[in-house]
Amino acid sequence: MKTSRWALGVAAVAAALFAGSALAHGRVVVGVGFGFGFPGYYYPAPYYYPAYYPYPYYPPTQVVVQQQPQSYVERQDVQEAGYWYYCAAAKGYYPYVKECPAGWQKVAPQPQR
Secondary structure, eight states: OHHHHHHHHHHHHHHHHHOOOTTSTTOOOOOOOOOOSOOSSOOOOOOOOOOOOOOOOOOOOOOOOOOOOOOOOOOSSOOOTTOEEEETTTTEETTTSOOOTTOOEEEOOOOOO
């Protein structure tokens, strides 16, 4: 029984070694190889493309502009209300006469006649 198992195992190994493929067309190929761990031929690692990491999003910087406080300046050409201004050199009243070389005279308003 031991012998038949041993013979069957040898026959199976021989059939596996000497069995050709269907495309061999009657050729017999026998190969013997030894592997001792010697790096006689080195297979390089496969090349993979690096992982795609999108650029990080940086929001635009915010610019804060401090506004100057508003300042109000009184206009010099605004005349006091309730008075007329007379120019003796031009013999006329403001705003009909724009410039008076001798200076303006403050006059109380008079109703029209």
